[in-house]
Every structure is written in structure tokens, then in C-alpha cells.
Amino acid sequence: MSHADDDFNEGRRRFMASGALFVTFSLFPGARALGQQVIADEGAAVHISKETQALAGSLKTNPFLDAWIKIDPAGKVTVYTGKVELGTGVRTALLQIAAEQLDMAPALITFLTADTSASPDEGLTAGSHTIADSGTALLNAAAQVRGLLVDAAAKSLHVERGKLTTRDAVIHAPDGRTVTYGDAVGLVDLHRMASPVSPLKDPKTFFVIGQSLPRVDIPAKVTGGASYVQDMSLPNMVHARIVLPPVYEAKLLRDNAAQVMSMPGVLKVYRNGSVLAVVARGEWQAVAAQRALSAGSEWSAGRTLPDPATVHRDLGTLCTQHLEIADTHAQDGAPAAVKTLNARYSKRYMLHGSIGPSCAIASFDDGHMTVWTHSQGVYPLRDALAEMLSMPKDAVRCIHVEGSGCYGHNGADDVAAHAALIARDMPGHPVRVQWMREQEHSWDHFTPAMVAQARASLDATGRIVDWDYALWSSSHNERIVNAGRLVPATMLASPFKPAPSVPMVQPEGGGDRNAIPLYTFPNLHVMNHFSPTMPLHTSAMRSLGAHLNLFSIESFMDELALAAHADPVAFRLKHMQDPRARDVIRLAAQKFGWPRPPRKPNHGVGFAFGKYKNLMAYVAMAVEVSVVRETGQVVLERAEVAVDAGQIVNPDGIRNQIEGGVVQSASWTLYEQLQFDTQRIRSFDWSSYPILRFSAVPHSLNVHLLDRPGAPFLGAAEAAMGPTAGALANALFDATGYRARDMPLAGDGLRGHIDA
Numbered sequence: 097m098s099h100a101d102d103d104f105n106e107g108r109r110r111f112m113a114s115g116a117l118f119v120t121f122s123l124f125p126g127a128r129a130l131g132q133q134v135i136a137d138e139g140a141a142v143h144i145s146k147e148t149q150a151l152a153g154s155l156k157t158n159p160f161l162d163a164w165i166k167i168d169p170a171g172k173v174t175v176y177t178g179k180v181e182l183g184t185g186v187r188t189a190l191l192q193i194a195a196e197q198l199d200m201a202p203a204l205i206t207f208l209t210a211d212t213s214a215s216p217d218e219g220l221t222a223g224s225h226t227i228a229d230s231g232t233a234l235l236n237a238a239a240q241v242r243g244l245l246v247d248a249a250a251k252s253l254h255v256e257r258g259k260l261t262t263r264d265a266v267i268h269a270p271d272g273r274t275v276t277y278g279d280a281v282g283l284v285d286l287h288r289m290a291s292p293v294s295p296l297k298d299p300k301t302f303f304v305i306g307q308s309l310p311r312v313d314i315p316a317k318v319t320g321g322a323s324y325v326q327d328m329s330l331p332n333m334v335h336a337r338i339v340l341p342p343v344y345e346a347k348l349l350r351d352n353a354a355q356v357m358s359m360p361g362v363l364k365v366y367r368n369g370s371v372l373a374v375v376a377r378g379e380w381q382a383v384a385a386q387r388a389l390s391a392g393s394e395w396s397a398g399r400t401l402p403d404p405a406t407v408h409r410d411l412g413t414l415c416t417q418h419l420e421i422a423d424t425h426a427q428d429g430a431p432a433a434v435k436t437l438n439a440r441y442s443k444r445y446m447l448h449g450s451i452g453p454s455c456a457i458a459s460f461d462d463g464h465m466t467v468w469t470h471s472q473g474v475y476p477l478r479d480a481l482a483e484m485l486s487m488p489k490d491a492v493r494c495i496h497v498e499g500s501g502c503y504g505h506n507g508a509d510d511v512a513a514h515a516a517l518i519a520r521d522m523p524g525h526p527v528r529v530q531w532m533r534e535q536e537h538s539w540d541h542f543t544p545a546m547v548a549q550a551r552a553s554l555d556a557t558g559r560i561v562d563w564d565y566a567l568w569s570s571s572h573n574e575r576i577v578n579a580g581r582l583v584p585a586t587m588l589a590s591p592f593k594p595a596p597s598v599p600m601v602q603p604e605g606g607g608d609r610n611a612i613p614l615y616t617f618p619n620l621h622v623m624n625h626f627s628p629t630m631p632l633h634t635s636a637m638r639s640l641g642a643h644l645n646l647f648s649i650e651s652f653m654d655e656l657a658l659a660a661h662a663d664p665v666a667f668r669l670k671h672m673q674d675p676r677a678r679d680v681i682r683l684a685a686q687k688f689g690w691p692r693p694p695r696k697p698n699h700g701v702g703f704a705f706g707k708y709k710n711l712m713a714y715v716a717m718a719v720e721v722s723v724v725r726e727t728g729q730v731v732l733e734r735a736e737v738a739v740d741a742g743q744i745v746n747p748d749g750i751r752n753q754i755e756g757g758v759v760q761s762a763s764w765t766l767y768e769q770l771q772f773d774t775q776r777i778r779s780f781d782w783s784s785y786p787i788l789r790f791s792a793v794p795h796s797l798n799v800h801l802l803d804r805p806g807a808p809f810l811g812a813a814e815a816a817m818g819p820t821a822g823a824l825a826n827a828l829f830d831a832t833g834y835r836a837r838d839m840p841l842a843g844d845g846l847r848g849h850i851d852a
Contacts, residue, residue, distance in 0.1 A: 147159075147289075148289070150292040151236075151290050151292055152232045152233060152235070152236040152290075152292075152294070153228065153229045153230065153231065153232030153233035153234075153235075153236070154178065154216065154218050154229045154230050154232070154233040155232075155233045155236060155237065155290045157216075157217070157218070157219075158178065158216035158217060158218065158233070159289045159290050160287055160288065160289060160290070161237050161240060161241055161244075161286045161287070161288055161289075161290055162286040162287045162288075163176065163215075163216040164176055164177075164216060164233065164234060164237040164238075165194070165198075165237055165238060165241050165286065166286070167241075167245075167277050167278060167281040167286070168278060168281075169278045169279075169281070169282060170278050171265050171266075171276040171277050171278030171279075172206065172278070173198065173200065173204065173205050173206070173265060173277065174205070174206040174207075174208060175190075175191070175194040175198075175205050175206070175207050175208070175234065175238070176207075176208050176209075176214060176215045176216060177190050177207075177208075177209055177210070177215060177216070177218070177230050177234065178209075178210050178215045178216040178217055178218030178219070178230065178474075178475070179209065179210065179218055179221045179225075179226040179229075179230045180209050180210045180221045180470075180471075180472060180474070180496040180498070181209060181313055181496075181498050182221060182470075182472065182498070182499075182502055182503050183313075183498070183502070183503070184226075184749075184752075184753055184813045185311045185313070185746065185749040185752055185753070186221075186226045186227060186230075186749075186813075187207065187209060187311075187312055187313055188309055188310075188311045188312050188313070188746060188749060189227055189231065189745040189746045189749050190207070190226070190227070190230060190231055190234055191205060191207045191309075191312065192304045192305055192307070192309055192745050192746060193227075193231050193234045193235050193238070193305060193745060194207070194234045194238045195304045196235075196238075196297065196302055196303070196304040196305045197234075197235055197236075197238035197239040197242060197296065197297060198238045198241065198242055198262075198265070199242060199262040199263055199264070199297075200263075200264050200265055201264055201304075202304060202309060204264055204265060207312075209496055210474045210475075210494075210495075210496040211474065211493070211494070211495045211496065212474050212475055212478045212492075212493050212494045212495075213493045213495075215474075216233075217475045218230055218475075219473055219475065219476065220472050220473040220476065220575060221472045221473070222472055222473075222504075222575075222636060223604065223640075223709070223811070223814070224708060224709075224712050224713070224811025224812060224813045224814045224815065225811055226811065226813075227745060227809045227810075227811055227812075228712065228808070228809050228810060228811045231745065231809045232808065232809055235294075235296065235809075236290060236294040236296070237290060239294040239295050239296045239297065240290055240291060240294050240295070241286060242262060242295070243294070243295040244284045244286070245262075245267065245277055245280040245281065245284065246260050246262060246267055246280075247284070248275075248280045248281075248283035248284040249267040249269075249275040249279075249280045249283075251283070252275060252279075252280075252283060253269050253273055253275065255269050255270070265277040265278075267280060299743065299805035299806040300805070302805070305743065305744075305745050306743075306744055306745070306747070306803065306805070307746070307747075308746055308747050308748035308749070309746055311749070313498065323498065323500075324452065324455075324470070324497065324498055324499055324500040325455050325456065325457065325468055325469065325470050325497040325498065325499050325500075326452050326455045326499065326500050326530065328457055328468060328497065328528070330457060330459070330526040330528075331526075332524065332525055332526065333457070333525070333526040333527070333528055334363060334375050334376065334377060334522065334525050334526070334527055334528070335375070335376055335377070335378060335379040335381070335382040335527075335528050335529075335530075336366070336373050336374065336375045336376075336382060336514070336515070336518050336527050336528065336529045337373065337374055337382045337383055337385070337386030337529070337530070337532065338371075338372070338373045338386070338511075338514050338529065338531065338532075338535065338584075339351075339372040339373065339374075339386060339389050339390045339393055340535050340538070340539055341370060341395050341398060341587070342395055342398065342776065343395075343397075343398035343399060343401070343775070343776060343777075344398055344399045344401070344633070345398045345399040346370070346395040346396050346397065346398030346399075347370050347395065347396040347398075348367070348369070348370040348372055348393060348394075348395060349394045349395060349396060350393070350394045351365070351367065351372060351389060351392060351393045351394075352388070352389065352392030352393070353365040353367065353389070355388070355392060356374055356385050356388050356389045356392070359376075359381070359384065359385045359388060360381055360384075361376040361377040361378050361381030361382075361385075362374060362375070362376050362381065362385050363375045363376060363377060363522075364518075364521070364522065365389065366517070366518050366521060368517065368588050368589055369587055369588045369589035369590070369591065370395075370587040370588075371514070371517060371584050371587045371588055372389065372393065373386075373514065373518055373529070374386050374389050375518060375522065375527065379528075379530075383532075386532070400774050400775075401631065401632065401772055401773065401774050401775065401776070401777070402631035402632070402774070403773075403774055404444075404771075404772055404773065407444075407445070407545045407631065408442050408545060408547045408568075410631070411545070411546075411547055411568040411569070411570075411625070411627060412568065412625075414570065414627040414629055414631070415568045415569070415570075415625035415626055415627040416626075416627065416628065417599060417625070417626040417627075417628060418623060418624075418625050418626075419599060419608070419623065419624040419625075419626060420621075420622070420623055420624075421602050421605070421608055421611065421612060421622050421623070421624050422611075422612045422620050422621065422622035423620070423621050423622075424619065424620045424621075425618070425619050426618035426619060430555070430561040430562065430618035430619055431555035431556070431557070431559070431561055432555060432556075432561075433553030433554065433555060433561050433562065434553075434554060434555060434556050435553065435554045435659055436551065436552070436553040436554075437550075437551070437552055437553075437554075437652070437655055437656060437659055438549070438550070438551045439549075439550050439551075439648075439651070439652055439655060439837060440547065440548070440549050440550075440837060441547070441548045441549075441550070441644065441647060441648040441651065441652075441837045441838070442545070442546065442547045442548070442644075442837070442838045442839065443545060443546050443643065443644045443647070443838075443839040444545050444769040444770065444839065444840070445542045445543065445544065445545045445632055445634075445769070445770040445772070446542060446543045446637070446764060446768045446769060446770055447537055447540040447542050447543075447770055447779060447785060448501075448503065448504050448506040448540055448541075448543075448637055449501075449537075449768075449785060449787050450499075450500075450501035450502060450503075450506045450507075450536060451500060451501035452499060452500025452501040452502075453507070453530055453531040453532060453533055453535070453536040454470070454499070454502075454506055454507030454508050454510070454511040454530070454531045454536060455470070455499065455500075455511060455528070455529065455530040455531070456468060456469045456470075456508070456511045456512040456514070456515040456516075456528075456529055457515060457526050457527065457528045457529075458512070458515035458516045458518070458519035458526070458527050458529075459519055459525070459526040459527070460516075460519040460520050460522070460523050460524075461523060461524060463487075463491060464491050464492075464493065465481065465485065465487060465491065465492045465493070465516055465519065465520065466493045466494075466495065467481065467492070467493070467494045467495070467512050467515060467516055468495050468497045469494055469495070469496060469497065469508060469509075469512040470496065470497060470498060470499025470502045470508045471494065471496065471508045471509050471512060471576075472502070472503075472504075472505075472508070473509075473575065473576065474494040474495070474496050475494070476575065476576045476577065477494050477509050477512060477576055478492050478493070478494040479576075480509070480513075480576045480577075480578060480579045480581065480582055480585075481494070481512065481513060481516050481579075481582075483578060483579040483592070484513060484516070484517075484579040484582060484585045484588075484592060485516060485517075485520060492516075494512070503637075503638055504541075504543075504635070504636050504637040504638055505541045505573075505574065505575055505635035505636040505637070506536070506540060506541065507531055507535070507536055507539060507540065507541075507583075509576050509581075509582060510539070510582055510583040510584060511529050511530070511531055513582040513583070513584045513585060514529045514584050515527050515528070515529040517584060533780070533781055534780040534781065537777070537779050537780050537781065537784075537785060538776075538777040538779075538780050539583060539633070540633070541574060541633050541634060541635030541636070542632050542633060542634050542635075542637075542770055543572065543634065543635075543636075543637035543640075543643075544569050544570045544571070544572060544607065544630070544632075544634040545569075545570075546567060546568065546569040546607060546641065546644045547567065547568045547569075548565065548566065548567045548568075548611075548644060548645065548648040549565070549566045549567075550563075550564070550565050550648055550649070550652045551563075551564040551565075552564070552617075552652065552656055554656060554659060554660050558660030558661065558662055558667075558670075559660075559670065559671070560615075560617050560656060560671060561617070561618055561619065562617065562618070562619035562620075562621075563613065563617045563619065563620050563621070564621045564622075565611060565613075565621070565622045565623070565648075565649070566622070566623040566624075566625060567607060567608060567611055567623070567624055567625065567641065567644070567645065567648075568625040568627070569606075569607030569608075569624075569625075569626065569627065569641060569644075570597070570607075570626075570627040570628075570629070570630040570631070570634055571597040571598075571599075571606065571607075571626075571627070571628070571630060571634055571635070572600070572606040572607050572609075572634065572635065572636055572637075572640040572641055573600050573606050573635060573636050573640070574594070574597065574630075574633070574634065574635035574636075575635065575636060577595045578592070578594070578595045579592040580592035580593045580594035580595060581594050581595060583633075596628065597628045597629070597630065598628070599624065599626040600640075603709060603710060603711055604709055604711070605624075605640070605641065605709065606640050606641060607624060607626065607640065607641040608622070608624035608641055608645070609639065609640045609641040609642040609645065609709055610639075610641065610642035610645045610646050610649070610706060610708070610709060610710065610818055611624065611641065611645045611649075612710060613649050614672070614674060614677060614705075614706075614707050614710055615653070615668070615671040615672055616671055616672065616673045617671065632770075632772070632777075638757075638760070638813075638814045638817055639708070639814040639817035639818060642706070642708065642709070642814070642817060642818040643761065643764065643765075643817050643818050643821055644821075644839075645818065646704070646706040646817075646818025646819055646821060646822050647765065647818060647821035647822050647825060647839065648822075648837075649706075649822070650704035650705065650706070650818075650819065650821075650822025650823070650825070650826065651822055651825045651826060651835075651837065653667065653668060653671075653822075654702070654703075654822075654825075654826045654829070655835065663691050664702075664703050664826065665681060665685045665690055665691065665703055665718075666691075668681055668703070668705060669681060669682070672705075674707070676714055676740050676802075677705065677707060677714055677716075679714075679738075679740065679802060680705070680714045680715065680716040680738040680739065680740050680802060681705055681716045681738075683716070683738035683800055683802065684703070684705075684716040684717050684718050684736055684737060684738035684800070685703070685716075685718060687718075687736040687738065687798065687800050688701075688718035688734075688736040690703065690718055695720065696722075698722060698723045698724070698725060698831055698832075699720060699721065699722050699723075699733070699831055700720070700721055700723070700827040700828060700829065700830030700831025700832070701718060701719065701720050701721075701827050701830055702718070702719050702721070702822075702823045702824060702825065702826030702827030702828070702829070702830055703716070703717070703718045703719075703823060703826060704716070704717060704818075704819040704820070704821075704822030704823035704826065705717075705819060705822075706815070706818045706819040706822070707815075708811065708812075708814060708815035708818070711810075712741075712810045712811040712812065712815055713739055713740060713741040713742075713810045713811060713812035713815040714738075714739065714740040714741075714810075714815075715737060715738070715739050715754070715812075715815045715816050715819045716737070716738045716819065717735055717736065717737040717738070717758070717816070717819050717820065717823050718735070718736050718823065719732060719733075719734065719735045719736075719820075719823040719824060719827050720732075720733045720734040720735075720827060721733060721824060721827040721828060721831055722831070723828065723831045723832055723846075723850075725832075725847070725850050725851075726847070727847060728842050728843045728844055728845065728846035728847030728848075728850070729842060729843075730766050730824070730828060730841065730842040730846065731792055731795075732758075732762045732766075732792075732793075732794045732824065733794065733795050733796070734794065734795060734796040734797070735758055735794055735796070735797045735798070735820075735823075736798050736800065737754055737758065737797070737798065737799045737800065737816065738800045738802065739754055739799060739800070739801050739802065739812060739815070740801075740802040740804065740810070741801070741809070741810045741811070741812040741815075742804050742807040742808050742809050742810040743803070743804060743805055743806060743807050743808070743809055744801055744803045744804075745809065747801055747803075750799070750801060750812050751799040751801070753812055753813045753816075754799045754812065754815070754816045755797055755799060757813070757814065757815065757816030757817050757820065758794065758797060758816050758820045759788065759793055759794065759797075760788075760817070761816060761817045761818075761820035761821055762788060762794070762820060762824060763787050763788035764817075764821070764839070764840075765820065765821040765824050765825070765839055765840065765841055766788070766824065766840055766841050766842040766843075767786060767787070767788060767840050767842055767843060768785070768786075768787060768840055769839075769840050770785070771784055771785065821839070824841065825837075825841060828841055828846075832846075832849075832850055834846070834849045834850060836849070
């Protein structure tokens with residue numbers, strides 16, 4: 097086995113980490129007797145018993161301490177999380193949190209992420225929940241484990257626990273005697289439920305939390321090492337490629353399997369209903385055979401796609417569920433309105449544009465299926481694969497391996513289903529499946545087209561006295577909750593039916609995420625018009641509806657400020673009571689040099705604010721853009737971003753995420769839109785779906801952090817997406833005098849409006 101193979105032998109590595117002390121258990125054998133609360137975690141049902149409601153973070157759903165931390169007699173410490181690394185740096189930050197409360201150098205800890213045979217079940221890694229939920233759980237679990245070990249050592253040494261100190265898995269007594277964590281763990285049972293109260297360290301003593309620890313996932317990525325599931329190579333592995341239908345609901349009528357079987361290296365042509373694939377010894381042999389198989393396949397007509405010219409209008413008909421999510425009125429009435437504004441905003445369908453096409457490896461041996469996947473939810477995927485394969489859940493194991501270009505609900509789960517179906521027919525051969533670029537684009541779970549309508553009135557003093565907002569959208573969350581949510585499972589000879597589409601509930605929200613402004617208005621009314629049917633496959637992409645909603649809200653705030661003859665920043669502060677929001681607004685303005693520094697022709701400045709989901713990190717930013725009027729090109733020249741994410745774990749990690757979010761949102765907001773017609777998806781490569789190039793990244797992008805030691809962690813990974821869109825729209829208006837309300841903002845559409 098090669099060195100790369102050894103790096104990815106997760107089964108062996110995890111077994112050695114836990115060794116003979118590994119314990120399997122059912123968390124809630126009597127859950128029904130205890131009574132349960134069920135909450136939504138972007139598609140995964142999470143059960144919280146009455147007994148665990150008071151616990152911190154994901155301890156509510158995984159309350160046993162040894163689900164998070166195991167210590168062997170030699171003192172080796174292994175820490176687990178049910179969350180996964182998606183390139184956001186959370187593996188490093190979570191390691192820092194555990195190391196801090198265990199009083200250990202991070203390098204001494206073996207840290208393992210999501211694996212259905214080893215890790216706690218934390219549902220999905222999504223919605224900027226990882227640090228808030230898993231980080232909070234680890235903070236408390238590690239503190240409680242340390243406390244239990246110190247208590248055990250105190251009894252063993254006959255010393256008051258307050259006189260003992262800990263450092264690097266060793267407990268020290270004042271007289272020089274020591275007890276290792278390995279010795280102490282033999283005196284205490286860690287298979288116990290967590291307590292609502294933890295012996296947390298004073299933030300003033302932190303030596304790991306708050307430091308920019310170098311990310312543990314970066315070295316292999318920048319040196320060409322094996323880093324992703326796409327890099328994996330297992331003994332006796334074969335390669336498969338899929339032939340997908342040209343359009344939704346098309347049925348496979350005939351294929352040329354006999355011809356393809358004669359091609360070099362081809363081992364098998366797999367067909368089950370309309371699921372069609374070829375397996376070969378080598379990857380290029382599989383690619384060549386897939387092209388031949390695709391060319392020789394005949395499909396039925398399939399379903400007609402919507403007319404892109406009418407998708408926004410059609411939402412008015414498709415949205416059949418009308419949900420009032422906010423309705424507040426001033427008890428004493430509000431001052432009379434003297435001016436009322438109305439505005440309509442929209443965004444088009446967009447795709448994830450994952451740089452690395454989705455990939456998975458599956459191996460079927462002795463009745464057990466193992467899948468290496470970059471899915472964001474290994475437990476929901478495990479359950480759906482078991483249903484699709486008619487196998488017991490405990491016979492299916494899903495191990496997370498980071499994917500190249502994975503975020504949101506792209507093809508990761510679907511390609512894992514393809515790999516599992518083929519592997520079941522080829523026992524003893526790990527089957528590697530990677531989608532082709534055109535499949536990744538055409539069969540993506542797109543982010544939905546949306547429309548928002550805003551109306552607000554000002555009184556004589558320039559204060560907003562009423563706010564009415566409505567949005568129209570199909571589902572932002574078709575995550576895997578049953579086998580029917582897996583694309584290949586719907587194409588089998590005996591197909592599975594997808595679970596119905598349902599709206600996500602507030603305060604998290606789906607299409608209505610961040611639709612309720614954080615600003616204070618005496619009268620507020622917000623409606624979510626939800627479509628349970630989807631003209632195109634849609635699901636989760638970073639920030640869900642917050643991208644459009646904050647774009648709309650922050651654009652409208654600027655329009656209202658102009659109508660009130662007020663400075664946009666002062667106007668926001670006038671309507672903002674949350675002190676932490678006021679702090680980030682002031683900080684961003686100060687760092688930018690607001691109000692409105694002198695600037696060159698065709699340059700504009702803009703401001704925006706958002707608190708992600710009104711639950712997570714606060715972000716405010718001031719930006720400067722330049723506009724090339726002849727082409728409609730818009731460049732984000734400069735951004736000054738202020739962030740309050742509570743207690744900061746890794747400052748550089750948060751800056752990475754905010755910087756990446758600003759760049760990605762700039763690409764979405766200015767340029768990205770899915771190309772399609774009534775026959776086909778037409779965005780099948782990078783020329784038909786252009787994204788922001790390196791030449792267009794911001795010339796200056798500075799992130800300013802407000803640290804709040806001891807405060808709860810607030811998720812920051814997706815927090816910049818909405819504010820960036822709003823700030824760009826406002827800066828574009830400042831530069832051109834044209835108020836763009838329909839994304840994407842730049843390009844030919846902008847040029848036409850400027851010329852007009």
C-alpha cells in the first residue's frame with residue numbers, strides 16, 4: 097500500500113486510535129419514555145430529550161462524554177466531532193477548543209471527524225452551526241472530562257482538587273507527584289451523561305483559544321499531498337463513470353453495453369432502470385468508455401424545463417403555501433407616514449460550481465458497505481443508503497473525507513449512492529466514482545430563483561414607521577432525509593419517491609432566512625410564499641435565502657435613507673437598538689473612513705449590515721467599487737469588514753471565512769446565473785457558467801474582529817454572503833446613479849441601463 101493509501105485508511109486509523117477501549121452504544125434506548133423535542137437541522141431530524149435540553153450545544157443530542165473524548169491507559173487522547181471539514185478550517189478550530197479545556201497542546205490530541213462507526217451524530221455540517229454547536233459541546237465535554245480526571249486524581253493523591261494543576265495530559269500535585277490522564281481514566285467512567293454545568297477555564301487563562309493556530313488541513317493541500325476523497329487510492333480499486341439522463345425524468349430506452357464491454361479495461365456495464373454506468377480498471381479507460389456509452393444511449397423526451405424569461409413571474413403561481421413569519425404593531429400607534437417607497441428585488445438560479453466534481457468510493461465486503469464520501473451529513477446519508485440498498489443501517493458505514501470544492505448540497509450524496517449501487521454488484525472491489533464536469537453542473541441542486549417585494553413608509557422626521565416585506569421561493573433544503581432524495585435512487589427500476597418539500601421554520605429559516613430585519617420598526621410584517629414544487633432541482637447553498645433577503649433589505653435601507661436625506665450609516669444606527677450590531681456598524685464605518693471619502697469617476701461606495709440568521713455572527717461592511725461603463729464590468733476594489741462572532745477561537749480562521757465569503761458573494765451578486773432553456777440546462781462548463789476570476793478579486797480586503805472572551809461562539813462561515821450583496825448594490829448605485837435590483841448586477845444588463 098502506498099503512503100497515500102495509508103493516509104486515507106480511515107478504518108485502520110480510527111481502530112488504532114480507540115483500540116480495545118472503543119465502546120459502541122445507543123444514546124437513547126428509552127428516548128420515547130423520556131419524551132422528545134424534535135428540531136430541524138437543515139434536513140436532518142434531531143431529537144432532544146427533556147433530560148438533555150439544558151445541555152450545551154450538540155450535547156443535547158449526544159450527551160455521553162465518551163462520545164466526544166476517549167482516553168486510553170497510555171494517556172493517548174482522541175477527540176471526536178460529528179461535523180466535517182469543508183475547507184472552512186473548523187477541524188483546526190474544534191481541535192483548539194478541545195485542547196484548551198483539556199489543558200493540552202493540540203499536537204498531542206488525535207482529532208477525528210464524522211464517521212458513522214465512531215463519531216457522535218451531529219446531523220449536517222451546515223448553516224454555520226459547527227463552532228456554535230459542536231464547538232460548544234466540545235468546550236463543555238472537555239472541561240467536564242478534565243474535571244472528572246482531576247477529581248479522581250485528588251482522591252488518589254489525597255490532595256484537595258483546587259491544589260492540582262493540569263498540563264499536557266498530566267495532573268500535578270504541589271509536592272511534585274503526578275497522575276497522567278491515562279492513570280486517572282482508570283479511576284473514572286467517562287461513559288456518563290454530561291452535566292448542565294461545566295468547570296470551564298477562565299477565558300483570561302486561555303492559551304490556545306484566541307490564537308491563529310495554523311490550519312491542520314493546509315500543508316498537504318499546498319504541497320500536492322493527498323488531501324481529498326478525489327485523491328484516494330485503495331488496493332484493488334476500480335473506476336466507474338456514470339451516464340446521466342440529458343434532462344429530468346428522461347427514461348433510458350436502450351444502450352450499447354455490448355459494444356462498450358469490448359473496450360480496453362472495461363470490467364462491467366451497470367444498469368438498473370435508468371441508472372447506467374461503466375466500470376474499468378483505469379480511470380481514463382472509464383472516461384473513454386463512459387463517452388462511448390453516453391453516445392450510444394437513447395433516452396425518452398423527459399420533462400420540459402421552465403422558461404427562464406418567466407421564472408420570477410411563475411413563482412406567483414407555484415408558491416401555494418403562504419406563511420406569515422412576522423407581524424408586530426406599535427401598541428400606541430406610529431407617527432403618520434409622509435412618504436412611502438416600494439421596490440422589487442430578484443435573483444436567478446445559480447449552481448454551486450464546485451471546483452472538483454463530486455466523488456465517492458464504496459466497498460462491499462461480507463455483507464457490509466463502506467462509503468468514503470464528502471457528504472456534509474454522513475448519518476443522514478448512511479440512513480438513505482441503507483434504505484436504497486435494503487440493508488440494515490449498522491451494515492452501512494459512511495466515513496467523511498474532505499472533498500475538493502464541496503459546500504452546500506452539491507452532488508456529494510448522489511455520487512455516493514452511485515458508488516454504493518455499483519459496489520454492491522462488485523464485492524471485494526472498492527469502486528471509485530467521480531462525476532464529469534458537465535454532470536456536476538447540469539445535475540447540481542441549484543439555489544432557487546427568488547423574488548422579494550418591499551414596502552416601507554417614512555414619517556416627517558425621516559424614521560421608518562412601517563415595513564412590509566414578502567418573498568417568493570421554492571425549497572432551499574432538499575437534503576437527504578430518505579432514499580428518494582438521492583438522484584440515482586429515483587432512476588432505479590423500482591424507484592424511490594423523494595420526501596415532500598417543506599419550508600424550514602424560523603428562526604433559522606430557508607428561503608426566508610434573514611427576511612426579518614434586525615432593525616427596529618414600530619410596524620413590521622413579513623410573509624414567506626413557499627413553493628413545494630420545483631421547476632429545477634434546488635437545495636441548499638451557502639446562506640440559503642439570506643443572500644437575496646439581505647441584498648433586498650440593505651438595498652431598501654439605502655433607498656429609504658436617500659428619501660430621508662440621511663447618511664446611510666447614520667440611518668441604520670437610527671433604527672438599530674442591538675448594541676453589538678451598533679458596534680460592528682460603527683467599526684466598519686470607522687475603518688473605511690466613512691462618510692463618503694473623495695473618490696474617482698466611475699467609483700462608488702456602499703454600506704451594509706447583517707446578523708446571520710439573526711442568531712449568528714454580526715457583519716457590517718463598507719465597500720468601494722469601480723465600473724467600466726463600456727462593458728458593465730464591476731470590480732470590488734476595497735472592503736472593510738467588521739465582525740462580531742462572540743468568543744473568537746482562531747482569528748485567522750474567521751478572517752479566511754469572511755474573506756472567502758466576500759469574494760464568493762461578489763461572484764454570485766455581480767456575475768453568476770444559470771443558463772437554461774425549456775429543453776436543457778446549458779451551463780455545463782466554465783465558459784457557460786463563468787465565476788469570478790483571480791484578476792477580479794478585491795484589491796484590498798480587511799477584516800476587523802471584535803473579540804468577546806467568554807461569550808458564546810457565533811457561526812461566521814456564511815455571515816458575509818448577504819451583507820456583501822447589499823453593499824455592492826449600494827456602491828453600484830453610488831457609482832452610476834442606477835439602482836440595480838435584479839441579480840446578477842454587472843455585465844450586459846448593467847451596460848444597457850447605463851447607456852440608457
